[in-house]
Amino acid sequence: EGVTPLVLAASLQHWSELKMLLEKGSRADLSGKNGRTALHWVSQAGQGDLIKQMITKGCDPNAQDAEKKTSLVKAVMNGQEEAVTCLLEAGADVNIHDAEGRTALHYAARGKHASIVAKLL
DSSP states (O other), X not given: OOOOHHHHHHHTTOHHHHHXXXXXXXXXXXXXXXXXXXXXXXXXXXXXXXXXXXXXXXXXXXXXXXXXXXXXXXXXXXXXXXXXXXXXXXXXXTTOOOTTSOOHHHHHHHXXXXXXXXXXX
16 A cells, blocks of 8 residues: 555554554654655644644655645644644645645635634634
8 A cells, every 4th residue: 555554553543553653763754655644644633732743753744645735734624623723833834735726725715614714814
């Protein structure tokens, strides 16, 4: 599948295994063949504490997957307000466009996530 154990743990939402892998030194910046990093998956699931931990381990909050979606976009698409806050604090760029030309703000408005729209503005 072309994924690292860390990405696999994140995609399966095995949070305790993910934490253990991070503690043991797994590289947090690697992605699977679809370009998704563990941070994409953790953000999508709204795991604020893990987002903070992964950022300190070298994850780029602006890394894009094969569809050019960032972790911020994944969090916004799923209405994960805490994750959005953590990513913005970590320097996530609200102006990055995905492959369809949409930004996180587009997805927030489309999903009717008014509080996330306010944060992004």
